[in-house]
Amino acid sequence: MPSQSVLVHAPHGRDGALAAQVLGRAGIETIVCRDTEEMLARLGGEAGALLLTEEALLAPQILARLGAALSAQPTWSSLPLIVLHSERNGSGRAPGRPAYLLQRLGAYQGAVFLQRPLPVATIVSVVQASLVGRRRQYQVRGLLEELASLNASLEEQVEERTALALRRAEQLRELSGELLLVEEREQRRFAEVLHDDLQQLLMAALLNVQVLLMAKDAAKKDEHARSISEILDRSGKVTRTLTVELSAPVLYERGLAGALEWLAVEMSKQHGVEMTVHANAADDPSVADLRVFFFRATRELLLNAVKYGGGSAVIVTMSRDGSNALRVVVADGGPGFDPATLATREFGRGGFGLANIRHRAALLGGELHIDSVLGKSTRMTLLVPSRL
Numbered sequence: 001m002p003s004q005s006v007l008v009h010a011p012h013g014r015d016g017a018l019a020a021q022v023l024g025r026a027g028i029e030t031i032v033c034r035d036t037e038e039m040l041a042r043l044g045g046e047a048g049a050l051l052l053t054e055e056a057l058l059a060p061q062i063l064a065r066l067g068a069a070l071s072a073q074p075t076w077s078s079l080p081l082i083v084l085h086s087e088r089n090g091s092g093r094a095p096g097r098p099a100y101l102l103q104r105l106g107a108y109q110g111a112v113f114l115q116r117p118l119p120v121a122t123i124v125s126v127v128q129a130s131l132v133g134r135r136r137q138y139q140v141r142g143l144l145e146e147l148a149s150l151n152a153s154l155e156e157q158v159e160e161r162t163a164l165a166l167r168r169a170e171q172l173r174e175l176s177g178e179l180l181l182v183e184e185r186e187q188r189r190f191a192e193v194l195h196d197d198l199q200q201l202l203m204a205a206l207l208n209v210q211v212l213l214m215a216k217d218a219a220k221k222d223e224h225a226r227s228i229s230e231i232l233d234r235s236g237k238v239t240r241t242l243t244v245e246l247s248a249p250v251l252y253e254r255g256l257a258g259a260l261e262w263l264a265v266e267m268s269k270q271h272g273v274e275m276t277v278h279a280n281a282a283d284d285p286s287v288a289d290l291r292v293f294f295f296r297a298t299r300e301l302l303l304n305a306v307k308y309g310g311g312s313a314v315i316v317t318m319s320r321d322g323s324n325a326l327r328v329v330v331a332d333g334g335p336g337f338d339p340a341t342l343a344t345r346e347f348g349r350g351g352f353g354l355a356n357i358r359h360r361a362a363l364l365g366g367e368l369h370i371d372s373v374l375g376k377s378t379r380m381t382l383l384v385p386s387r388l
């Protein structure tokens with residue numbers, strides 16, 4: 001139903017048809033209702049106004065049902081109700097009297113009572129004015145709907161942001177838990193190196209010095225001096241290993257590209273495995289946490305290549321991809337492995353290194369790709385989007 005149609009209900013004679021004719025001539029669309037039921041049913045649709053004769057309001061229960069329908073309108077709506085009534089004798093409370101009707105309709109504010117007979121022009125102008133008011137109401141409805149959808153999308157956004165914030169908080173909690181684990185593990189390892197290696201070596205050197213001091217024979221003295229020299233050489237290697245592990249200074253002094261070159265030289269000396277680095281300082285990440293992440297992750301990947309690469313040469317390549325993400329590839333020509341076996345391991349159980357890199361890369365919005373061909377090679381690719 002067009003929203004500006006006027007519902008007409010005039011049960012007696014030709015009143016309804018006449019009203020439709022008069023309004024039609026003024027360009028106003030009408031819908032003439034056959035009976036009370038049709039009129040009430042159509043009220044639920046989008047009417048522009050309701051034009052009734054008082055006879056229509058004499059039907060049983062009509063006032064109560066119409067009053068209920070009018071008061072059930074949404075807040076933006078106040079359907080214009082135009083009642084044509086005749087002058088009557090009798091009290092103001094008599095059925096058909098405006099005051100009585102108005103009271104029965106719950107003092108409905110959208111009602112206008114026009115006394116018949118009246119000029120055609122009056123009806124037309126009252127209906128036109130009512131339709132103008134009604135159009136405004138529909139505009140208000142449109143605005144309210146827009147507001148509601150805006151509100152809904154705002155709420156959706158708030159929900160999304162809240163969910164995101166909760167996810168981030170959860171990730172942070174996970175990360176700090178992992179960091180504790182990693183720190184604990186590293187400290188234990190340093191303590192082991194200090195206790196099992198360095199302390200034992202120093203103790204051995206001390207014993208050798210004591211024996212050397214007491215030795216009378218030159219050949220014996222020589223033997224102990226050589227032994228002390230060997231022990232000090234091994235101690236030097238152990239402390240170099242620790243420096244590689246702790247390594248932060250070189251990263252700050254030489255940037256990531258320089259630090260990776262340094263790392264390859266040190267690890268290759270330490271483990272006797274050939275390592276080549278292709279890295280350009282221009283590709284260095286500008287943020288420190290990315291530099292630290294890439295450095296530590298590469299160290300772990302190099303250590304894996306040493307442990308599992310069967311002594312094959314290792315190549316490290318640092319570059320930027322098309323979207324300026326930083327990529328570090330560590331490739332060896334060792335026996336390879338099946339990466340599917342990693343999925344069955346729990347975080348922190350057994351192999352810890354790759355799971356840790358994966359987790360950290362994900363937290364930085366990046367990823368670790370593993371390409372391994374059994375019996376041939378392993379290629380680890382770390383990719384993290386750039387940040388300003």
Ligand SMILES: Nc1ncnc2c1ncn2[C@@H]1O[C@H](COP(=O)(O)OP(=O)(O)OP(=O)(O)O)[C@@H](O)[C@H]1O
Nearest residue numbers: 304305308309334336337350351352353354355378
């Ligand atoms: N370059 C490689 N070549 C062959 N196998 C590899 C290589 N890198 C990793 N792997 C396999 O993946 C497993 C998981 O590696 P990960 O670094 O997570 O653990 P790990 O080195 O065994 O122990 P952790 O790093 O905790 O000391 C290794 O145990 C090994 O089987």
Ligand SMILES: [Mg+2]
Nearest residue numbers: 300304353354
């Ligand atoms: Mg490892």
